[in-house]
Amino acid sequence: MNRPRDLHSDAREREHRDLVAFLQRHRPSTPPAAEDLSDRIMAQIEILDRETTAPQPRVRAQLRTHRRLVWLAPAAIAAAAMVTWLTARPALEVADIDDIEAAMIASWQATTDGLSDPDDESFALFTFDSTDEF
Amino acid sequence: MVVAVVSPNSSESSDRALVRACLRGETQPFGHLYRRYQHQVRSTLFQLCGEEHLDDLVQDVFLRAWKGLPGFKHSAKFSTWLYRIAWNVASDRRRDYAKRRERFQTAVANLPTESNRRSQLTQLHYQDLVQQGLAQLSLEHRTVLVLHDLEDLPQKEVAEILDVPIGTVKSRLHHARAGIRQFLQARGIEL
Numbered sequence: 001m002n003r004p005r006d007l008h009s010d011a012r013e014r015e016h017r018d019l020v021a022f023l024q025r026h027r028p029s030t031p032p033a034a035e036d037l038s039d040r041i042m043a044q045i046e047i048l049d050r051e052t053t054a055p056q057p058r059v060r061a062q063l064r065t066h067r068r069l070v071w072l073a074p075a076a077i078a079a080a081a082m083v084t085w086l087t088a089r090p091a092l093e094v095a096d097i098d099d100i101e102a103a104m105i106a107s108w109q110a111t112t113d114g115l116s117d118p119d120d121e122s123f124a125l126f127t128f129d130s131t132d133e134f
Numbered sequence: 135m136v137v138a139v140v141s142p143n144s145s146e147s148s149d150r151a152l153v154r155a156c157l158r159g160e161t162q163p164f165g166h167l168y169r170r171y172q173h174q175v176r177s178t179l180f181q182l183c184g185e186e187h188l189d190d191l192v193q194d195v196f197l198r199a200w201k202g203l204p205g206f207k208h209s210a211k212f213s214t215w216l217y218r219i220a221w222n223v224a225s226d227r228r229r230d231y232a233k234r235r236e237r238f239q240t241a242v243a244n245l246p247t248e249s250n251r252r253s254q255l256t257q258l259h260y261q262d263l264v265q266q267g268l269a270q271l272s273l274e275h276r277t278v279l280v281l282h283d284l285e286d287l288p289q290k291e292v293a294e295i296l297d298v299p300i301g302t303v304k305s306r307l308h309h310a311r312a313g314i315r316q317f318l319q320a321r322g323i324e325l
Contacts, residue, residue, distance in 0.1 A: 018325050019315055020283045026260035027284050028268075030180045033172070034189050041168060041193050045161050045200050 145170065149212035156203050168196055171213060174285065175220050181268055181280040182224040191227070195220050217287070217295045221277060228273055263321060267314040275310035278303055283311075 034040075149170075155163040172192065179191045198219050206215055268276050274296075281292045282303070289307070293300045315325060 015315075015325065016311060019311055022260075022318070022323070022325055023264055023279075023283055023314070026264045028180065028261045028265040030173075030177045031185050031188060033176060033192065037189050037192065038165070038168060038172075041196050042161065042165055044193070044197055045164060048197070048200060049159065049161050 145213075146211060150208055153203060153206060153208070153212060156200070164196075164200060167199075167212070171216055172196075174213070175216060178217065178220050178280055178285060179224060181284060182220075182273070182276060183227055184265075184269070187227075191223055194223050198223065211291075214291055214294050217281065217291075218297075221295055224277070225273065260323075263318060263323065264314075267317040270317055271310055271313050275306050275313060278306040279310040279314065282307055 149167065152163040152167050156167075175195050176188065176192050179195070180188055183191055195216070199216055202219065206212070268279070271279065277296065278292060281287045281295065282289060287295070289300055289303045293303045296303070318325060
């Protein structure tokens with residue numbers, strides 16, 4: 001029952017074999033390479049090799065330096081900001097403190113002078129007489 | 135034409151050793167790999183791309199191979215990997231092939247009439263016919279035919295090179311053979 005299919009398959013297989021044999025027998029001849037092709041390729045590879053392998057240690061060192069710089073940068077910025085803040089902040093001198101004290105007293109007096117109405121009960125809550133007992 | 139045949143088992147371990155030496159930064163072993171495989175690469179590229187810029191294409195394949203060596207998996211076969219690079223290089227030139235095929239089809243259209251075709255055919259060399267037959271196939275079909283039927287690579291390896299299922303290789307091979315057979319028969323060659 002399989003016989004006709006086998007015959008057909010065999011015939012097709014033979015056809016394939018014949019075709020492949022023809023193609024292999026008459027495959028186009030590959031033209032020869034330029035005489036210096038091998039040298040050219042190896043020269044290119046030497047160049048590539050120098051570009052990719054020789055600079056590698058230098059590149060790695062640069063990367064390490066860059067990484068260090070990256071870590072150093074925030075620390076340096078923070079230190080600089082701290083120094084700037086410390087040096088730029090005005091130091092309170094004794095004279096300044098006296099002035100501030102005088103200004104505060106003057107301000108306080110001005111405030112209490114305007115509000116020292118004996119009829120004002122609300123004010124009485126916040127003032128006391130020297131005769132008051134504690 | 136004689137194509138150097140590389141014994142698969144003996145060369146594989148040696149290929150790996152050469153690749154390892156290359157990865158240590160030695161360029162000399164790559165020269166051995168070049169000499170070992172340049173015939174196959176050259177022949178394949180010639181069947182796929184024709185003669186134009188053939189040296190440049192071969193150079194391109196080996197330079198790409200050198201650059202790609204760090205990514206080469208040692209479990210793979212070096213020759214399969216190299217064929218794959220050759221296929222990629224050929225694919226990149228696909229437009230050139232299309233133009234060449236167009237020129238070829240124009241030339242075919244200008245062939246003499248049936249009456250004097252027979253005498254004309256006798257003057258044509260079979261090699262030219264095979265080359266023309268290959269040229270009129272699509273790049274995918276041509277590649278499968280070249281790798282399997284001319285370079286004698288097993289279908290499994292062709293599938294690996296092209297990164298397609300083996301069924302696709304079988305199908306393309308069937309169509310490629312039918313196409314070139316039709317082409318040759320139309321030119322009076324009985325197969």
